[in-house]
Amino acid sequence: MSYVDGFVLAVPKDKIDAYKEISRKAGAVWKEYGALDYVECVADDVPYGELTSFPRAVQAKDDETVVFSWILYESREQRDAVNAKVMADPRIKETMSDMPFDGKRMIFGGFKTLLRL
Numbered sequence: 243m244s245y246v247d248g249f250v251l252a253v254p255k256d257k258i259d260a261y262k263e264i265s266r267k268a269g270a271v272w273k274e275y276g277a278l279d280y281v282e283c284v285a286d287d288v289p290y291g292e293l294t295s296f297p298r299a300v301q302a303k304d305d306e307t308v309v310f311s312w313i314l315y316e317s318r319e320q321r322d323a324v325n326a327k328v329m330a331d332p333r334i335k336e337t338m339s340d341m342p343f344d345g346k347r348m349i350f351g352g353f354k355t356l357l358r359l
Contacts, residue, residue, distance in 0.1 A: 243355045244278070245318045247325075249311040250349040252302040257342035258284060261309065267337050272313055275327040279314035300347045309343075321352065 253261045262282070269280035285308040288296045296308045315321035328334055 243317070244358070245315045245321045246353045246355065247313045247315075247321065248351060248353055249309075250296060250300055251309050251311075251343050251345075252297075252300040252306040252347055253284075253309050253343045255305055255307050258307065260342040264337050264341065265311075268334060271328055271331055271333055272324065275324045275331075276320060277313050277315060277324055279312075281312050281314075283310045285309070299349055318352065318354070 265280075265282045269277075269282070272280050285296065288308050290297045296302075296310065300308060302308055313321075315324060
């Protein structure tokens with residue numbers, strides 16, 4: 243069954259274009275090494291909840307928007323192999339040297355697929 247790395251982060255609204263360009267480069271590297279899909283989504287309908295919400299989770303400020311992303315793999319084993327290659331690639335090291343968001347507020351994790359219709 244497939245495996246997914248998921249991410250939620252806050253990106254300054256005036257840096258969305260820079261984030262998109264970095265993501266385009268990073269996504270190409272992930273796909274080159276075997277990721278099945280690489281998706282970046284920007285918030286469109288994500289209300290600020292009383293207790294929990296995407297904006298609360300990443301402590302989004304008024305001048306930031308939420309980005310929800312995922313990378314799809316064949317399996318956990320394949321994901322681990324792909325990520326090892328990606329993290330050793332100099333193109334990723336260069337790309338990650340100047341990220342247009344606060345990485346300390348990024349939420350991320352790996353997920354086993356429970357159901358796919």
